[in-house]
Amino acid sequence: MPKMRFWRLFSACCLALAAGSSSAQVVPAPSNTMDAKVQGRVAAVSREHLQATNVTLVNFGSRHTLGSALPPEKRAGVVESRKWLTAQLDSIASDCKGCLEVKSYTFMDGPSPRIPQPVELVDVYAVQRGSEPEAGKRVIVICAHYDSIAMARMNDPEAPAPGANDDGSGSSLVLEAARVLSKEKFPATIVYAIFPGEEQGLFGSKGFAKMVKAEGWKVEAVLSNDIVGGDNTRNQQGLARIFSEGLPASATEPEMRKVRLLGAESDSASRQLARYIASEVAPYLPAGSVHPKLIFRQDRFLRGGDHSSFNEQGIAAVRITEFVENFDHQHQIPRTENGIEYGDLAKFEDFEYLAGVTRLNVAAAALLASSPAPPEKVQLLTKELVNSSTLRWTAAADGRAAGYEVLYRDTTAPMWEQVVSAGAVSQVTVPQSKDNVVFAVRAYDAQGHRSLPVYPEPVR
Numbered sequence: 001m002p003k004m005r006f007w008r009l010f011s012a013c014c015l016a017l018a019a020g021s022s023s024a025q026v027v028p029a030p031s032n033t034m035d036a037k038v039q040g041r042v043a044a045v046s047r048e049h050l051q052a053t054n055v056t057l058v059n060f061g062s063r064h065t066l067g068s069a070l071p072p073e074k075r076a077g078v079v080e081s082r083k084w085l086t087a088q089l090d091s092i093a094s095d096c097k098g099c100l101e102v103k104s105y106t107f108m109d110g111p112s113p114r115i116p117q118p119v120e121l122v123d124v125y126a127v128q129r130g131s132e133p134e135a136g137k138r139v140i141v142i143c144a145h146y147d148s149i150a151m152a153r154m155n156d157p158e159a160p161a162p163g164a165n166d167d168g169s170g171s172s173l174v175l176e177a178a179r180v181l182s183k184e185k186f187p188a189t190i191v192y193a194i195f196p197g198e199e200q201g202l203f204g205s206k207g208f209a210k211m212v213k214a215e216g217w218k219v220e221a222v223l224s225n226d227i228v229g230g231d232n233t234r235n236q237q238g239l240a241r242i243f244s245e246g247l248p249a250s251a252t253e254p255e256m257r258k259v260r261l262l263g264a265e266s267d268s269a270s271r272q273l274a275r276y277i278a279s280e281v282a283p284y285l286p287a288g289s290v291h292p293k294l295i296f297r298q299d300r301f302l303r304g305g306d307h308s309s310f311n312e313q314g315i316a317a318v319r320i321t322e323f324v325e326n327f328d329h330q331h332q333i334p335r336t337e338n339g340i341e342y343g344d345l346a347k348f349e350d351f352e353y354l355a356g357v358t359r360l361n362v363a364a365a366a367l368l369a370s371s372p373a374p375p376e377k378v379q380l381l382t383k384e385l386v387n388s389s390t391l392r393w394t395a396a397a398d399g400r401a402a403g404y405e406v407l408y409r410d411t412t413a414p415m416w417e418q419v420v421s422a423g424a425v426s427q428v429t430v431p432q433s434k435d436n437v438v439f440a441v442r443a444y445d446a447q448g449h450r451s452l453p454v455y456p457e458p459v460r
């Protein structure tokens, strides 16, 4: 993982490259300055808040999704915890004088193998509207699932399923991110969401992702946190895994043909988001805190998560999860057998680790919500057989871009290797053969915030 931020790779030689392609003034990219507002938010993350939230969630007993069908006197954990989480978001909203709109999306789903009868699912989410009208249309989502399960009694909502790590940890993170980020304003919109029904087959997030798509939200990035408590019986090595799909789940067969033709197997929007976390976000994470470990794979073997629901709708989403899992502490009924203690209990979590993953989310959302919108209609011109490459693009409507950078890397390289500052132009020619490298274009603003990079569409 390169420790340098991209623009440190930028060299003066590159300035000349843009000059020939356009009459527009070539403007060097802003230097590498850290955003004090983002640093302040990262520093505000509280391990104590995270621990208190997590322990409260565990105390609701099982948060099994089918609990919503139990009679009210049973006080099912899935219902009670949702009401409590909603009240916490309401309280954060009143602390920031209504800067959060707390909402819910309720629907029925099932039957399925893990939902014998149709069941009510309630997604809870809070919207922190962006401070600028155009930029505010862009949405960054931080999410987790609040349900839990014990696999030995898969369809029994009364089986003990504390779900401290899976995914009480992620739900605690979402709440803490909302508390910390709501203290500042950002140009783009941030949404904090918690879903039920993950353990039954991602039902809560599937419903939410479809709703978002149907309502035409412009979701630019989804950070899905699942099992981020940092099991303390394993060495987490200060790393959180960031899983990202290579081939987009939403790609049609013609789109897949194009991916094969271009060799674009590692350039989905989700993969660009993962790289952004490693290059732009990581410098904001304190030494000794949790740092990102990119895994270029959709998810772990035999497992799934809510990020996939967004990927299926064509939305960039990554799964964030602890580095080493202890399967004795997941989906287990708490018990001791042959000297082994089973169960997803709060005592097995490392709350300093959870604070580290929360910092990662807070920095990522704050940076993405502060950045200009990515350039649009990014194209790579291929009509001529030449050994240089011309890229062109259209400025986004938010008008926040001060200039653009072209990124490129070897076809065998996982991360961006070179940055060409193109300045405030809409076309640039780079003396690199498009046959030999992979390109992307991103926008930057006057303060040095970078947008997500956009992989170009080849056009003749």
Ligand SMILES: [Zn+2]
Residues within 6 Å of the ligand: 145, 166, 167, 198, 226, 227
């Ligand atoms: Zn989970």
